Amino acid sequence: MNRRVFLGSVGSIASLGTLAYATRDSLETLAVRIWLSEQAASYEGVIDRIFDYLENVLGFDHWTLELSVGGTVSVSTENAARLTTRGEWPMAVAAGELGQRNLEPVSDVNLLVTDGGMEEAPTGYGIPHIASVGGARQIAALEPFDELVDDDWVVPNTTPARTIQVLAHEIGHALGLEHDHGVAFRDGGAVIATPMLSSYAWDPTYDTDRSRCGTIRPSTDGLERKLSLAFSSCARRELE
Ligand SMILES: [Zn+2]
16 A cells, blocks of 8 residues: 555556646535446445445535546456556546546546455555545445444444545545544544544554654554544645
8 A cells, every 4th residue: 555656656647647637616616426336336325325424524614525426337356456556447537537438537536436345455545536445335234424423423443434434545545645644542442543544553564653643653452443534633634
């Protein structure tokens, strides 16, 4: 998941950033469009559930959120990370942007959701304007936002809840956020990780102890692990 290495080594995809993304009407609109792989589309209610969560997770005062459905995409694999790292999804978006394919990208975030597994990392990937994530069946099984999320926006570290957090994480990357825009903090007997840090909070191989948000990652030894669906305040400042 080393995004810098990836962007540096795939020149043709890195140049995507120069494509005509300047068609936005106003900086105050955030356009997010969701596509499903054919297999992901076989689960009922995936788009509705994603919209339900994103309306909350991305619902800030400083922009008007425009969520839309792109359609169903035929893909060579359900491995969501691979679809972006190997260029299949970025090239599809680029072809759509150039009018060479029946696929209409939006200016901010073009997210592809597949039926990829959520147990083995990487489960998704995000580069500027483009992201992909697995877990369609997990999203279909997720409770509505208002039933799952408590007043502090904390959810248990279950696979469905983690899937929607990873979805928010990859959208964060598509909007320019990095892992160290995420934080982990202690709350009683639990450590809570925000979307951009996510499971890296308890990954011993993740080597940054201090986030650019200025907090130190607490040890999770013997503590319960929980997830927050709220971006850290410093990630929110960056988005603004
Ligand atoms: Zn990431």
